[in-house]
Amino acid sequence: MSNRVAIIGVGQTYHASKRPDVCITELCNEAVRAALEDAELTMKDIDAVVTGNMELFEGRYHQDLWQVDYIGSYHKPGFRVTTGGTTGGTLACTAFYCATSGQYDVVMSVTFEKQGEGDSRAGLKIVADPIWDRWITTGAIGTLARLGSWYMKEYGATEEHAALVRLKADRNACLNPHSHLKLHLKSVEDVLKSEMLVPPLRRLDMCPASEGACAIIVASEQKARKLSRKPVWVKDWVEVHNETRYNRGDPVSLENLEKAATTLFRRNGITNPRRDISMAEIYEPATWAELVWFEAFQFCQKGEAYKLVEKGATERDGEFPVNPSGGVIATNPIGATGMIRVAEAAMQIRGDAGPHQVTREVKRTFTTAWGGSSWTVAHLLSKTLD
Amino acid sequence: MSKAKEKETQEYLGLSHVLNLSFNWSAGPYLGKWLTELRDNGKLWASRCPKCQRLLLPPRIVCGICHIRTPEWPDWLQLSGKGKLLEWEKVVAPQMNPSTGKIEPEPYIHGNILLDEGVTFQHYLEEQDETKLKEGTRVEVVLKPREERQGLVTDILYFRIVEE
Numbered sequence: 001m002s003n004r005v006a007i008i009g010v011g012q013t014y015h016a017s018k019r020p021d022v023c024i025t026e027l028c029n030e031a032v033r034a035a036l037e038d039a040e041l042t043m044k045d046i047d048a049v050v051t052g053n054m055e056l057f058e059g060r061y062h063q064d065l066w067q068v069d070y071i072g073s074y075h076k077p078g079f080r081v082t083t084g085g086t087t088g089g090t091l092a093c094t095a096f097y098c099a100t101s102g103q104y105d106v107v108m109s110v111t112f113e114k115q116g117e118g119d120s121r122a123g124l125k126i127v128a129d130p131i132w133d134r135w136i137t138t139g140a141i142g143t144l145a146r147l148g149s150w151y152m153k154e155y156g157a158t159e160e161h162a163a164l165v166r167l168k169a170d171r172n173a174c175l176n177p178h179s180h181l182k183l184h185l186k187s188v189e190d191v192l193k194s195e196m197l198v199p200p201l202r203r204l205d206m207c208p209a210s211e212g213a214c215a216i217i218v219a220s221e222q223k224a225r226k227l228s229r230k231p232v233w234v235k236d237w238v239e240v241h242n243e244t245r246y247n248r249g250d251p252v253s254l255e256n257l258e259k260a261a262t263t264l265f266r267r268n269g270i271t272n273p274r275r276d277i278s279m280a281e282i283y284e285p286a287t288w289a290e291l292v293w294f295e296a297f298q299f300c301q302k303g304e305a306y307k308l309v310e311k312g313a314t315e316r317d318g319e320f321p322v323n324p325s326g327g328v329i330a331t332n333p334i335g336a337t338g339m340i341r342v343a344e345a346a347m348q349i350r351g352d353a354g355p356h357q358v359t360r361e362v363k364r365t366f367t368t369a370w371g372g373s374s375w376t377v378a379h380l381l382s383k384t385l386d
Numbered sequence: 387m388s389k390a391k392e393k394e395t396q397e398y399l400g401l402s403h404v405l406n407l408s409f410n411w412s413a414g415p416y417l418g419k420w421l422t423e424l425r426d427n428g429k430l431w432a433s434r435c436p437k438c439q440r441l442l443l444p445p446r447i448v449c450g451i452c453h454i455r456t457p458e459w460p461d462w463l464q465l466s467g468k469g470k471l472l473e474w475e476k477v478v479a480p481q482m483n484p485s486t487g488k489i490e491p492e493p494y495i496h497g498n499i500l501l502d503e504g505v506t507f508q509h510y511l512e513e514q515d516e517t518k519l520k521e522g523t524r525v526e527v528v529l530k531p532r533e534e535r536q537g538l539v540t541d542i543l544y545f546r547i548v549e550e
Contacts, residue, residue: 020398059405117400125484131413131421132444134484135539136509138496142475149473197479243450251473251498 004385005099006224006231008106009039009217010343015180015331018116019211024058025070028112031213031336032071035108039217041227046217047104049073050094052081053112053335056123071110071215078107084127086239087111088214088338089283089369089377093237095218096379105223112213113333120209120334127372129244138198140285141206143253145198148288150252152200155303159200162287163191164309166204166329169287172316173326175355178340180210180331205287205329212333214340221385232346235364235380238263242373253374257296260368260378265298268380274299277380278362279321279348281341283370284328294322297366317359324348324358338369342379349383416445419459425537428529430465432505433457441505467527468548469501476516499525499545509539512546524548 011034013027036042049071051064064080083090088111095109128134151157173179194204224231240256270276284290294305308314314322325344328337345365347353369377413421423429433445437452449456474497480489495511513519525545535541
C-alpha cells in the first residue's frame with residue numbers, strides 16, 4: 001500500500017428494532033455527530049463524505065441526496081456505495097481508498113439501516129434474481145440453517161454449541177451500550193426453547209432486524225498524526241466477489257471467506273492468525289456462521305471451533321475474543337453492520353470500548369462483512385504502524 | 387400539561403405506504419430459450435463452458451470464472467431430470483414468496499440435487515417427511531401439465547423420490 005491511513009473517529013447510534021423518535025436522515029446525523037465528537041473534529045475538518053445502505057429495505061431511493069444536510073456533505077465531494085450485506089464493510093474500504101488515493105486527507109463514511117420501516121425479510125429475498133432464484137430459494141435462513149446441519153454432520157458439533165455462541169453474544173451485548181438485543185439469557189435451554197425457523201436454525205440463532213447508524217472518520221498518515229491522539233492504523237483490506245450463484249454446488253460456500261482471509265494474511269506476513277491477531281469482530285448473521293467461519297478464516301483447524309467455544313476461548317476475557325460487542329446476532333442494522341465491526345475493533349485497539357473492552361491487549365484486529373452469494377469483505381487494523 | 391411533560395410524551399408519527407408497481411424483466415436469449423424449452427417441450431438443458439468444461443444451469447452467455455462466451459442452443463446438453471439428493475432444508479416458519487408477496491404454506495422441503503450430468507439444481511421436494519430423505523436419495527423432476535406451464539422455473543413442480 002502506498003499511502004498509510006488511520007481511523008481517527010468512530011460513532012454509533014443506539015440500536016432498537018424501531019427508532020420512531022428519528023427519521024432516516026436524523027438517525028445518520030446521530031452517528032455523524034458521535035464520530036465528530038469522538039475525533040474531536042468538526043465538519044470543517046472533513047474533506048469528503050461517502051455514504052451507503054442496503055437497497056430496498058426502506059423503499060426510499062437516492063438517499064445520498066436527502067442525507068446532505070444531515071451528514072454534512074453540503075458542498076463536499078463524495079458518493080454513495082451499496083454492496084448488499086457487505087455495504088458497511090465496503091463503505092469502510094471506500095473511506096480507506098479515498099484517503100490512500102491522496103485526493104482527500106480526511107474522509108467520513110456513513111452507513112445506516114432502518115429495517116423497521118420496511119420488510120427486511122422481503123427485501124433480502126427480492127435481492128434474488130427475479131426470473132430464476134426468487135421462485136426457488138429459501139433465502140438467508142435456508143443458507144444459514146444449511147451451515148448448521150453441515151457442521152454437525154461433518155464435525156460432530158451439537159445444537160448446544162450454537163446455543164453457547166448465542167449466550168456469549170448476549171453476555172457481551174448486555175455490556176455494550178450500543179447493542180440492540182440484551183436478552184439476559186441464562187442457560188443453553190433458554191436458547192434451545194426458542195422457535196424453530198429452519199432446523200437446526202432457531203430464532204435465537206439468527207440476527208435481529210435493527211435500526212441504527214455508524215460513521216467512521218479516516219485520515220492520511222500526516223493528518224492522522226496531526227489531528228488524532230489515538231489513531232488506529234489500517235493495515236490492509238480486501239473485497240472478494242464470486243460468480244453469481246444460481247445453483248449451489250457447495251453446500252456451505254466458504255470459498256470467499258477463505259480467500260479473503262488468505263489474501264490478507266499472505267500480504268501481511270500473518271502465518272499463525274490466532275497468535276498474530278488479537279481478536280476478531282466478524283459478520284456472523286447466525287450462531288452457526290460464527291462457528292463455521294471462524295474455521296474458514298483459519299483461526300483454528302476445521303472442526304475445532306466448537307471445542308474452543310466449549311473452553312470459552314472466544315469469550316471477551318478469552319484467549320481470542322470474537323465479537324466482544326455482542327456481534328451481529330445481537331445487533332443488525334444491515335447497511336451499517338459491516339462498519340460497526342470496524343468501529344468496534346478500532347475502539348478495542350484504543351482500549352476505550354468501555355464495559356465490553358476485552359481483557360487482553362489488542363494490537364491487531366480482523367473484521368469482516370458478509371452478504372449475498374457469500375460476498376466477503378475483510379480488514380486488518382493495527383495499534384502500531386509496523 | 388407542562389411543555390417539558392408534553393415533550394416527554396411526544397407522539398411519533400409515521401406514514402404507512404404500500405407500493406404497487408409493475409415491472410417486466412427480460413429473460414435474455416439463453417434463459418429465455420431455457421424457459422421456452424421447459425414450457426413447450428418439457429426439456430431441461432445446461433450449457434457447457436468451452437474452456438473449463440463445467441456445466442452452467444441455467445445457461446448463461448458467459449462463464450463467470452473463465453469469462454468467455456458459451457455456445458448457444460442447440461449446442462447445449464439435454465438433462466435427464468434425474469439425480470441424487472445432496473442436502474435439504476425443511477422450512478417450518480412462515481416465509482414470504484418474493485415473487486408473489488404471499489406467505490408460503492409451511493412446512494415445505496427444499497432440496498439441492500446433483501443431476502446425473504454433473505450439475506446441481508435446487509428446487510422443492512414432493513416428499514414432506516424428512517425421515518424418508520437421505521443424502522444420495524434418487525430423485526427425478528416432475529413438471530406441471532403442458533397446458534399449465536407458463537415459461538417459469540415453477541413449471542417444474544418439484545423433484546420426487548424415484549422408487550427403485
